[in-house]
Amino acid sequence: MKKFKGTGVALVTPFTEDGSIDYPALERVIEHVIHGNVEYLVVQGTTGESATLSETEKSEVLRFIKKINRQRLPIVYGLGGNNTQAILDTMNAIDFSEIDAILSVSPYYNKPSQEGIAAHYEAIADHCPVPVILYNVPGRTMSNINYKTTLRLAKHPNIIGIKEASGNLDQCMRIAKNKPEDFLLLSGDDMTTIFMRSIGAEGVISVLANAYPEIIGSIIHGNASYSKKGTFSLLEINPLMYEESNPVGVKCLMEKLGLCSDYVRLPLLRASEDLKSRIDLAANNVNSRHFYSPHLD
Structure with missing residues (x-):
């Protein structure tokens, strides 16, 4: 399970103006985050706009990422839904x-009971040829995986961890207190990572690592001073990433950094001019060059 400790980057899927996948930009992003010392790649999650990619496109993107990655980093593949x-x-x-594991979001829209959520994940874990990481994000699914369900699922031999993006620190503490030692508690929100780390979380699956991998690395790997410095540096820019929905904000930021365009697919729209100007201003106050690198110790 050590390969999933540290920073996993929830990769964006860059697009061209006509909506097709921008593979040269995707290669730039991959090299950027690898050289920023992330520990693994998360492919086709929410940040990758998986909801608007066809199955053929998902297969092509996965094939391309494998080619560019050249087994340098582990790959976690997004595979979830409500069916x-x-x-x-x-x-x-x-x-x-x-593919080293899958990240599977809790069923959305149909809002199953806790028993239904558990049965859903048990069916996936029984069938999946690689380990499963649960993904709890009630803000999107409108359905929480409560800590008792997480602890039940943690006993399954093919369920190795959870990406917790509920923002419920009491729930996260109960998981941390009672989970098996080898079950991974991963932060699903960049700005709560510092708190999650303090209770035993061993990593983060990050949106802002697309742009600032070194800063996210400093939060999860650095000493208390570096972790605070990294977190505080993102205070102004982080909420702008979600104001018009993810990945609108981070793609706008990445365009400013020369990594990819800010094009997204409907029903999402590119960042409004007002949001873009505020992201530009906030980004001017972020300097990722002076942050701790976990690989320099």
Whole structure:
């Protein structure tokens, strides 16, 4: 499980003006985050706009990332939804070579009971050829995985951790207190990572690591001073990443940094001029060059 400690970057999917996938930009992003010392890549999560990519596009993106990555970093693949059987069917069509785990979001929209959530994940974990990381993000799914369900699922031999993005620190503390030692508690929100780390979280799956991998590394790996410095440096820019929905904000920031364009797919729209100007201003006050690198110790 050591390969999933530290920073996982929730990769964006860059697009061109006509909405097609911008593979040269995707290569730039991959090299940027690898050289920024992230520990693993998370492919086709929410930040990758998986909801608006076809199955063919998802397969092509995964194939391309494997090619560029050249097994330098582990890959976690996003595979979740609210139709359990459809996930199992999709699983049968995926090439799992060079995929080290899947990240599976809790069922959304149909709002299952805790028993239903547990049965859903048990079916996925029983069928999946690689380990499963749970993903709890009630702000999107409108359904929370409570700590008792997480602890129940933590006993499954093929469920290795949870990306916790509930913002409920009491819930996270109860998981941290009672989980098996080898079950990973991962932060799902950049700005609560410092708190999550203090109670035992061993990593983060990050949006802002697309732009600032070194800063996120300083938060999760650095001493208390570096962790605070990294967190405080993102206080102004972080909320702007979500004001018009993720990944609108981070793509706008990445365009400023020369990594990719800010194009997104409908129903999302590119950042408004007002948001763009505020992201530009906030970014001018962020300097990622003077942060701790976990690989320099």
